[in-house]
Amino acid sequence: MTTDAFAGKHVVKFDSKKEMSGAKIALRDINPSIPRDWTGYNYVVVEFRVSTSQRFFLGFTTSHGYDEVRVHSYVPGAWNRLAIPIIYYSQPPASAIDMAATYNKPRYTGWINLGGNIGPMTGVDSIGARMRAPIGDQRIEIRDVALSVDDPGDAYLGRCPAVDEFGQSNLVKWPGKVKSLKQLRRKWRAEEAEPVSVGEMYGYSKYGGYLAHRYDQGTGYFRTARVDGRWWFVDPEGYLFLSVGVDCVYTLGGGDVRDVEKRAGMLGTLPPARYLGKGRNGNTTARYALWNRERRFGEDAEEKAAELAFKRMDKWGVNTIGNWSDSKLERMGRKAITCTFYPAGADSRLMGLGDVYGERFQERLRESLLRTIAPHRDNPWLIGYFMGNEPSWVGQEQRLCQMILDGEERGIKTALCQWISTHGDNKEQRRAFVYDCFRRYIEAVKAAQLELDPHHLCLGYRFASVYDVNETLLGICGKVFDVLSFNCYALSPDHSMLDRVLRQSGLPMMVGEFHFGSVDHGQGQSLWQVNSQAQRGVAYRYYVENGFAHPGLIGTAYFTWYDQDVLGRFDGENYNCGCIDVTDVPYPEQTQAMMESARVLYAVHAGQAKPYARKPERARGHDHGPDMW
Known part of the structure; x- marks a missing residue:
């Protein structure tokens, strides 16, 4: 469907052509009877169609300001009804184990990402839609806004299925799209x-190190x-080794459609x-995806x-x-591998902080670690263990302490x-308490490991985000960890940031996640967007080579092996971030x-060659960008 149809x-x-583009519409022009005071209602129900799967901001002007969330539509070009909990506009996210669980909220025709302005939903008079760095001229048409308890x-509400028999978006066309099993088999x-x-x-050596660059005779482990x-x-x-990895490596992926009963009309041919x-x-x-594999x-x-x-993996250098x-x-x-102790005592009620004052903490921690360690204790292919992933308490220490004080009686509240x-x-002092808990936790995990x-x-x-990790916290990490790991969704790891982390922690560094995606296959454009599949390849080279050019960075892991599910994984995400699509065909530009x-990479990291200098065109991150109103 062309944007001309949005009339x-x-x-x-x-x-x-604009960095941020959008507009507001008075709610009385869409639904004259909608109340201005949303107290007592739990859902705002928006009926709309948007011409792209690129994320957009959807918000409302209230008596105190402007509140918004980010919406990712699973059904570009098609009419649909999306019911958004009003609490997403009025209250901070509830505590969860990590960042994705905190901010990602799945629905059935799209998914919602939190993190925008919040406030009382009173005096509501207009709806706003805006998009950062639109990939092509796009449109959104809104035909109803209503409230519900x-x-x-x-x-x-579309006229044709949203997903085809191969698990691809049926609403978007692109060059080389699979249209028949005969074509796919070719x-x-x-x-x-x-x-x-x-x-x-x-x-590469047997374990993936550089055969031409031996450090010593080895110890049998990394x-x-x-x-x-x-x-x-x-x-x-x-042998000297740089970890060139990919997360979520499976033999299939990107093809699950959850909750089929909730998606009437969205699937054409069922497996x-x-x-x-x-x-x-x-x-x-x-x-x-399982059907495709069979x-x-x-x-x-x-x-x-x-x-x-x-x-x-052999062919692509992984x-x-x-x-x-x-x-x-x-x-x-x-292949070399990494493992995670997650959750290993971390508490979702504490925004992922380890509850070192919990009942039977040491015993339960040891039991948790043993389940992960037992299969790998003598495995030479294992590089090491991560303690967790994206704790959401970092930078939220004041709120976390207040949650503890307002919560149930438990050991950490007494402490x-x-x-x-x-x-x-x-x-x-609230920050110092949280840091002390974190120190105790990672020391306990390390001792048990x-x-x-x-x-x-x-x-x-x-x-x-290592940008949120201050000198005190890095110093704590430096006394316990062997490697400082962080996820870094950016154009490339900033060298001034890497300098700071290396200086303040004294540790080599490893990037646990990064990626780039676009919207041309009808999926979300990932946390960092680029304009096309060709630009995904440019972005990968720029990120990896400029990252490894730093003397302290020794590993990266691209997220992920396969694209995510076109109608959303467990938390809603449906990113075009894979090396391979749902039909089990690699993206040639990426690979x-x-x-x-x-x-x-060896020459770049050793300082013998310069990294790739070409930047992807108009790449943008997932931050809120410049304000419009």
Whole structure:
């Protein structure tokens, strides 16, 4: 559907020439009877269609200001009804274990990301829609806004199915899109015929280190070393090693449609019954990716798909299977791996902070770690363990302490009250208490790890944004961790930031997640957007090579192996962030860039070659950007 079809009365145009584009519409012009005071209502129900899957901001002007959320539509170009809980506009997110669980909220025709302005929903007089750096000129048309006490549910109002028989978006066209099984099988055969010679391409050792650059005879396990002012991993045989990884490596992906019963009219051809499963809530999940895998490989599909996964890693220069990957692939002993202790005592009620004052804390912590460590204690392919992922309390220490004080009676509340009694109650002391809890927690985890597994590295906590981690916190980490890890969704890790982290922690660094995506396949554009698939490749090279040019960065992991589900994973995300799409076809622009970077990373990190200098065109992050009103 072209944007010319958006010719109704209440259309907002998003101008691709502008950094931020949008407009407001008076609610009385859409629904003259809608109240201005939303007290007592729980949902605002918006009926709309938007011409793109690119995220947009949807907000309301109130008597105190302007409140908004970010919306990602699963159904570009199609009419739909989205019921948004009003609490998302009026209150901070509830406490959760990590950042994604805190801010991502799944629905059925789209998903919602929190983090915008909030306030009382009184004196509401207009609705606003805005978009940052629109990829092409786009439109949103709104034909109704209503309020509800109960959840009326979302509804797909489009004329054709939103998902085709292969699990692709049925609402968007793109060059090379799979339209038949015959066409898809040609693509599969072409990939299977491609030769691979990893030794000639990258010069990797058995464990993925650099054969031409041996540090020593090895210890049988991974470790770190500083050589001529530059940090490296050293592989079990003693070769210098940089971790070039991808997260969520599986033999299929991106093809689950959860809660089929809630998505009337959205699916055309359902997979055969054997590919329909039950989710945790008892609703049906349609597994298109599993169907595609069986259509590709037939009998022994999982074994054949595993071989293909390793062939792809060999070809693309990937030497590390990153976090949240298939345990069967990890256990095959063909690539370096990382593991996570998550949650290992971390408490969702404490925004992911470890409850060191909890009942049986030490005993429960040890039991939790043992479940992860037992299969890997003597595994030479394991680089090390992460302690957790994106704790949401960082930068929210005041709120966390207030939540503890307002909450149930428990050990950590007693400890906080004693801390306040001794040190006083102010911003600095509340932060100091949280930091003390964190220190106690990571020291306990590290001690238990060393007792249960003295061989492997402690890879840190994968902070959501190391910019929010101050000198005090970095100093605490530096005394416990072997590697300082963080997720870094950016154009590339900023060298001044890396300098600070290295100086204040004294540790080599590892990026746990980064990615780039676009909207041309009808999915969300990821946390960092680029204009096209070709620009995804440019962005990958720029990020990885400029990151590894820093002497302290020794690992990156791209998120993820496959695209996310087109109608949203468990928390709603439906990003075009994969190396491979739902039809099990790699993105050539992305994978070619991975190969080109892998060939030069040793020289770049050693300071012998310059990193890739071309920046992607008009790449933008997921921050709120400049204000419009």
